[in-house]
Amino acid sequence: MFTDFKSLARSLPCGLVITDKELNIEFINDFAAQQIFSLSADKKSTNLKEHTFYTTDMRRFDMDNCMRSMVDSGKRTFHKTLVVKGGKQEKLVYFSVNALRENKGKELYLFNITDISDEMDCITHSPGTFGRSEYTLRKKIIGNDQKILDIYRMISLAADSEVNVLIQGESGTGKELVADAIHELSHRKNNPIIKVNCAAFPETLLESELFGHVKGAFTGAYKDKPGKFELANGGTIFLDEIGEISQTIQVKLLRVIQEKTIERIGDNKPIKVDMRIVSATNKNLREQIKKDLFREDLFYRLNVFNIEMPPLRERHLDIPMLSDFFIEKFNDSTGRAVKGLSREAVKVMMEYPWPGNIRELQNAIEHAFVLVSGNIIELQDLPREIIENNHSDTSSARQASGQNLAASVYYAEIFRHKKGGRLKISKEQLMGVLEMHDFNQSKTAEFLGISRVALWKKMKKMGI
Ligand SMILES: Nc1ncnc2c1ncn2[C@@H]1O[C@H](COP(=O)(O)OP(=O)(O)OP(=O)(O)O)[C@@H](O)[C@H]1O
Numbered sequence: 001m002f003t004d005f006k007s008l009a010r011s012l013p014c015g016l017v018i019t020d021k022e023l024n025i026e027f028i029n030d031f032a033a034q035q036i037f038s039l040s041a042d043k044k045s046t047n048l049k050e051h052t053f054y055t056t057d058m059r060r061f062d063m064d065n066c067m068r069s070m071v072d073s074g075k076r077t078f079h080k081t082l083v084v085k086g087g088k089q090e091k092l093v094y095f096s097v098n099a100l101r102e103n104k105g106k107e108l109y110l111f112n113i114t115d116i117s118d119e120m121d122c123i124t125h126s127p128g129t130f131g132r133s134e135y136t137l138r139k140k141i142i143g144n145d146q147k148i149l150d151i152y153r154m155i156s157l158a159a160d161s162e163v164n165v166l167i168q169g170e171s172g173t174g175k176e177l178v179a180d181a182i183h184e185l186s187h188r189k190n191n192p193i194i195k196v197n198c199a200a201f202p203e204t205l206l207e208s209e210l211f212g213h214v215k216g217a218f219t220g221a222y223k224d225k226p227g228k229f230e231l232a233n234g235g236t237i238f239l240d241e242i243g244e245i246s247q248t249i250q251v252k253l254l255r256v257i258q259e260k261t262i263e264r265i266g267d268n269k270p271i272k273v274d275m276r277i278v279s280a281t282n283k284n285l286r287e288q289i290k291k292d293l294f295r296e297d298l299f300y301r302l303n304v305f306n307i308e309m310p311p312l313r314e315r316h317l318d319i320p321m322l323s324d325f326f327i328e329k330f331n332d333s334t335g336r337a338v339k340g341l342s343r344e345a346v347k348v349m350m351e352y353p354w355p356g357n358i359r360e361l362q363n364a365i366e367h368a369f370v371l372v373s374g375n376i377i378e379l380q381d382l383p384r385e386i387i388e389n390n391h392s393d394t395s396s397a398r399q400a401s402g403q404n405l406a407a408s409v410y411y412a413e414i415f416r417h418k419k420g421g422r423l424k425i426s427k428e429q430l431m432g433v434l435e436m437h438d439f440n441q442s443k444t445a446e447f448l449g450i451s452r453v454a455l456w457k458k459m460k461k462m463g464i
């Protein structure tokens with residue numbers, strides 16, 4: 001019977017894999033190997049652990065752990081939507097796993113894997129669904145705080161429209177990342193995004209950068225040169241540090257927006273341009289307007305849609321997730337296998353105010369990669385200012401540390417657990433996680449990376 005099944009299964013247009021409880025593959029059909037895992041025809045994998053799985057919010061999904069909790073809890077079925085990476089390809093797949101008992105009494109597990117990647121494109125941005133844009137954003141703009149989820153929504157809305165967008169926020173909060181995302185998700189994505197750092201040029205040079213010039217327009221103008229507005233035609237122009245532009249350029253920019261034409265310096269022939277303007281600043285432009293340094297009419301033209309990036313200290317629960325993201329990134333680029341941060345290092349990082357925001361966090365992890373000797377980043381591997389902040393004993397720091405400690409401890413544990421360690425969590429911590437998810441057990445279990453049955457058992461044991 002099993003042999004008949006195999007010959008039938010081999011040619012089915014859906015992925016079928018049979019494994020034992022250690023995920024050793026006993027059978028895999030061609031569809032699973034080639035279409036789902038993107039292996040070449042002469043290759044077969046021998047264990048499912050050879051493949052990397054992600055949840056739809058792009059966190060690593062530990063299949064081994066999931067299997068263990070299925071076995072431990074005696075559960076016979078399991079369903080999940082996951083992302084599978086194979087080479088350069090990514091597939092969104094629906095996994096349904098069923099426990100089978102073979103003749104000889106051995107437990108086997110049948111994975112039925114359906115490729116639902118195409119459906120990604122038809123799902124829209126309605127809340128709670130997994131749309132193409134959210135999928136793209138979650139991979140690039142890391143965070144789980146409501147403030148970041150709101151930013152995803154704003155990006156999707158901005159991308160779907162044609163309006164000019166102003167992104168405000170402190171240095172290092174991800175303004176450029178957001179500008180890129182808006183462009184990539186918009187219908188302009190096949191045309192370029194042209195970036196100009198307005199603070200990097202003196203006034204006359206910036207003018208010629210933006211508008212271009214004709215031969216002989218000024219000394220040194222040896223030939224005609226198109227400006228960035230022309231180069232951005234059909235696409236997006238990203239005007240970074242917009243708060244730095246002079247009054248003269250402000251007037252010219254206003255004209256570009258109103259008339260949708262530019263003139264190269266030294267020429268009065270109008271050239272039509274079609275681009276969306278995304279600008280960014282870490283200055284408070286309303287203050288600049290009050291001081292007569294920025295034109296109010298231009299501000300309203302640029303700020304049709306406003307995105308305000310939150311500083312990292314206002315979403316400090318995202319610190320472990322961001323750290324993890326950068327650790328993976330540096331593991332990839334250096335070929336190392338750093339697993340994570342020690343509990344103490346996470347605690348200190350959660351208490352640090354991060355004036356340089358995410359850029360500073362990324363630099364801190366990079367710094368730690370130079371110093372770390374084992375596979376866990378310890379406190380002493382972090383930059384000095386972060387360690388020293390640990391000893392500053394101001395009352396606000398002390399006050400914050402109570403909350404942060406509870407948060408950081410369970411985060412550190414959860415991350416370690418998700419990377420294959422055992423989950424150690426106290427009753428208080430579990431209560432904290434439950435509370436965070438409004439006592440929704442499915443969401444809590446998913447967050448902790450354990451099954452609902454395993455969560456239920458833990459709660460029962462702890463008397464919750
Ligand atoms: N949410 C995030 N997830 C992952 N990486 C991020 C995130 N936010 C920012 N980064 C990274 O942090 C660095 C700084 O981001 P970015 O350059 O977009 O900030 P910025 O707001 O433009 O800063 P500045 O005002 O200094 O120009 C970049 O390397 C970016 O990739």
Ligand SMILES: [Mg+2]
Nearest residue numbers: 175176240280
């Ligand atoms: Mg920037």
